[in-house]
Each structure stands twice: as structure tokens, then as C-alpha cells.
Amino acid sequence: MTSKGIRVLPMRVALLVVVTCLVVYYFVSKPKSEPKGYVDLHRLLVAGIGAAEMGGNEVRRVREGNTLGEKSKGETLEGVNDPLTMGDTASHRVMYHSLKAAFPMVNVVSEETDVKDSELLIRLPPLANEEVGKMGLGSEVVNASDVTMWIDPLDATKEYTEKLLQYVTTMVCVAVDGKPVIGIIHKPFERKTYWSWVGHGTNIDDKSNDDITKIIVSLSHKGDVEDVAKRAFGDVSVIGAGGAGYKSLALFDGTASVYVHTTRIKKWDICAGNAIVRNAGGHMTTLTGSEIDYSSHGSPINDKGLVAAVRKHQHYLTKLNFGH
Incomplete structure (x- = not known):
């Protein structure tokens, strides 16, 4: 070659x-x-x-x-x-x-x-x-x-x-x-x-913004999350997008302030984004606030959804009131 x-x-x-x-x-x-x-x-x-x-x-x-x-x-x-x-x-x-x-x-x-x-x-x-x-x-x-x-x-x-x-x-x-x-x-x-x-x-330039509530979700279930988000925050922008990798990076460029997924998702979809958010001082957890285990034993499926944010993760978790 x-x-x-x-x-x-x-x-x-x-x-x-x-x-x-x-x-x-x-x-x-x-x-x-x-x-x-x-x-x-x-x-x-x-x-x-x-x-x-x-x-x-x-x-x-x-x-x-x-x-x-x-x-x-x-x-x-x-x-x-x-x-x-x-x-x-x-x-x-x-x-x-x-x-x-x-x-x-x-x-x-x-x-x-x-x-x-x-x-x-x-x-x-x-x-x-x-x-x-x-x-x-x-x-x-x-x-x-x-x-x-x-x-x-x-x-x-x-x-x-x-x-x-x-x-x-x-x-x-x-x-x-x-x-x-x-x-x-x-x-x-x-x-x-x-x-x-x-x-x-x-190598990521962190432009995350916690002043404006913009929630990014999967294109396939935008409506479900939008109903929950509006009850929690009132006037809120819910953005539908494809790909967990894209949505994780969207937390850093000002596109969104929180990433929410309400159904099961595979760990290879979210592990890289979780590490990137974690390095920035943010959190990616299940809907109930539990950390996600990425060891090789056990299921590759996270069936408890997720909430990810670079800033104010606990605030979003509490306001969205998942699992309560």
C-alpha cells in the first residue's frame, strides 16, 4: 500500500x-x-x-x-x-x-x-x-x-x-x-x-451552558420525553437527534444542556460519552441516579435509561423526577 x-x-x-x-x-x-x-x-x-x-x-x-x-x-x-x-x-x-x-x-x-x-x-x-x-x-x-x-x-x-x-x-x-x-x-x-x-x-472545547434548558433525546421517542420535560420545566426546548455519540457531544457545544434517554440502551452506545462527560466534571447516570457499570461481566444492556449533563446533573435528575 x-x-x-x-x-x-x-x-x-x-x-x-x-x-x-x-x-x-x-x-x-x-x-x-x-x-x-x-x-x-x-x-x-x-x-x-x-x-x-x-x-x-x-x-x-x-x-x-x-x-x-x-x-x-x-x-x-x-x-x-x-x-x-x-x-x-x-x-x-x-x-x-x-x-x-x-x-x-x-x-x-x-x-x-x-x-x-x-x-x-x-x-x-x-x-x-x-x-x-x-x-x-x-x-x-x-x-x-x-x-x-x-x-x-x-x-x-x-x-x-x-x-x-x-x-x-x-x-x-x-x-x-x-x-x-x-x-x-x-x-x-x-x-x-x-x-x-x-x-x-x-481535546474537547467545553462550551456547555446551564442557563438555558435544552434537552436532547432520541428521534424515536422525542414525544415521550417532551411531555415529561414540559411538566418539569415548563417552556423547554426538546431536540430530537440520532446517535448516542452525537448527543453526548452536543452537551459540549451549546446544542443541549441535558441528554435524556428513557428506554434501554446498549453500553457500547454510551460508554465513550460517559467518560467524556465524567472528565468534564459532569455525570451520566440511570434515570434514578445510579452509576452505570461498564465491566465485562453481566449484561451489555442498560435498561434503566439515562440522564447526562456536564453541569447541574442532580438538578435535572430531581426536576425530571424519573422513577418517583
């Missing part, structure tokens, strides 16, 4: 290229101070950014080539079609297998599973992310068995099929002992990556 062109490689060869590059990166960059059975979270951050961007390249390639190959996984609880596309599976392959090859001792949980395909187009971004490498974030070595990486190869698949591409993201989250500590949200069609490492740093 050269920088002057793009080659279409057979599936096995393409995956071998990705895996080989990340394995080399793993051993070359491995700090001498990292004991056997342990992993440095700084390397997980850098590799996670690379994986999210590789997945984003696949998501963008499939959409721009109009080769979605759309199927249905069934319906959501709201009765909305839950589609699966070649963008989902192609992104899953490069994200999941590259991370597992580089960090074999770390448990990686993905929304999708392996599905055979004849060919994949691989575009490898730089693995040593210059921005992160120059920020002096330090290191934090943890027991690899305590780490779970949650990946969402394509968030907002329904909107992806409808060309509502502003909502589409790829996400990686690192949880230690069930707590989200690294969140990475990549917007493929804007070619932008947002990340936070709790207690170490972020």
Missing part, C-alpha cells in the same frame, strides 16, 4: 496488514515500566483513536460507494427498524481485530460480530497520534484483566442509511473496574475525533 493510491485487498490479507501494524506498534511502543499482565492507558488511548479512525474510514467508504447491503436486525422497543449495513461490519472488523491483536489480554466488546465478506478496503491512519503524543498526558498502568474496551463500529446506523450523516460516529471506550476512563468519539463525515482521558486531558 502506498500513499499515492488505495489498493483493494482480499479480506484475509487486509486484516493481516492491520493486525501486523498494530502488533508492531504494541511491542515497539510498550513502555519498559509496564509489567507483564498490565497495560498503560496512554497506549490504549492512542490505539483507540487509531481504531476509531480506521473504522470511520470504512464507514465513509461504504456510504460513499453506496454499497450498504442493508439488512434488518429486527425492531427496537420503540418499533423502529434496527438496520445492519456493510459499514457496520467492515468497521467492526478493522476496529475489533486490530485492538485484540495489539492488546490480547484486554477484553474487547463490540456491537457487531464477525461476518464473512469477500473484500475490504483498508486505509491505515497514523498509529502514533501526534496530537496525543505531544500533550504530555503521562501514563497510568493498570491490570489488563480489569480493563474492558467497548467499541461501537457505527453509531446511528438508521440515520446512516437515510444519509443523515451528521449523527454518525464510531466510538471506543476504555473502562477500568467498570468505570469509564477513556472516551473516543470519531465523526467520519467531518473527519474529526473527540477524546477525553479522565484526570489526564481532552
Whole structure:
């Protein structure tokens, strides 16, 4: 593969290229101070950014080539079609297998599973992310068995099929002992990556505003939350949007002051956003105020909804009066 062109490689060869590059990166960059059975979270951050961007390249390639190959996984609880596309599976392959090859001792949980395909187009971004490498974030070595990486190869698949591409993201989250500590949200069609490492740093410009109540919710159940919100706050703006990743980032750019979800949601949808909100001093909890456990044991489903806010989380939780 050269920088002057793009080659279409057979599936096995393409995956071998990705895996080989990340394995080399793993051993070359491995700090001498990292004991056997342990992993440095700084390397997980850098590799996670690379994986999210590789997945984003696949998501963008499939959409721009109009080769979605759309199927249905069934319906959501709201009765909305839950589609699966070649963008989902192609992104899953490069994200999941590259991370597992580089960090074999770390448990990686993905929304999708392996599905055979004849060919994949691989575009490898730089693995040593210059921005992160120059920020002096330090290191934090943890027991690899305590780490779970949650990946969402394509968030907002329904909107992806409808060309509502502003909502589409790829996400990686690192949880230690069930707590989200690294969140990475990549917007493929804007070619932008947002990340936070709790207690170490972020590249997100926090423009959150708690003066105006703007509630962002899923497009599929905007009406339900709007009724509750109006009873709690009176005149309130309820914004419907696709994708949990998009909605989490909307808390930082002034689009919304609180993110509410009233039905079940998968942990790979919300873990990255939870880490980003947590790093900013905010909270993402269930509707009753309980913390969400992102360890690998137990169900990947959070069936207790969520309330997320960078500021005044308890205020919103109390006013919305969920579960009472």
C-alpha cells in the first residue's frame, strides 16, 4: 500500500496488514515500566483513536460507494427498524481485530460480530497520534484483566442509511473496574475525533451552558420525553437527534444542556460519552441516579435509561423526577 493510491485487498490479507501494524506498534511502543499482565492507558488511548479512525474510514467508504447491503436486525422497543449495513461490519472488523491483536489480554466488546465478506478496503491512519503524543498526558498502568474496551463500529446506523450523516460516529471506550476512563468519539463525515482521558486531558472545547434548558433525546421517542420535560420545566426546548455519540457531544457545544434517554440502551452506545462527560466534571447516570457499570461481566444492556449533563446533573435528575 502506498500513499499515492488505495489498493483493494482480499479480506484475509487486509486484516493481516492491520493486525501486523498494530502488533508492531504494541511491542515497539510498550513502555519498559509496564509489567507483564498490565497495560498503560496512554497506549490504549492512542490505539483507540487509531481504531476509531480506521473504522470511520470504512464507514465513509461504504456510504460513499453506496454499497450498504442493508439488512434488518429486527425492531427496537420503540418499533423502529434496527438496520445492519456493510459499514457496520467492515468497521467492526478493522476496529475489533486490530485492538485484540495489539492488546490480547484486554477484553474487547463490540456491537457487531464477525461476518464473512469477500473484500475490504483498508486505509491505515497514523498509529502514533501526534496530537496525543505531544500533550504530555503521562501514563497510568493498570491490570489488563480489569480493563474492558467497548467499541461501537457505527453509531446511528438508521440515520446512516437515510444519509443523515451528521449523527454518525464510531466510538471506543476504555473502562477500568467498570468505570469509564477513556472516551473516543470519531465523526467520519467531518473527519474529526473527540477524546477525553479522565484526570489526564481532552481535546474537547467545553462550551456547555446551564442557563438555558435544552434537552436532547432520541428521534424515536422525542414525544415521550417532551411531555415529561414540559411538566418539569415548563417552556423547554426538546431536540430530537440520532446517535448516542452525537448527543453526548452536543452537551459540549451549546446544542443541549441535558441528554435524556428513557428506554434501554446498549453500553457500547454510551460508554465513550460517559467518560467524556465524567472528565468534564459532569455525570451520566440511570434515570434514578445510579452509576452505570461498564465491566465485562453481566449484561451489555442498560435498561434503566439515562440522564447526562456536564453541569447541574442532580438538578435535572430531581426536576425530571424519573422513577418517583
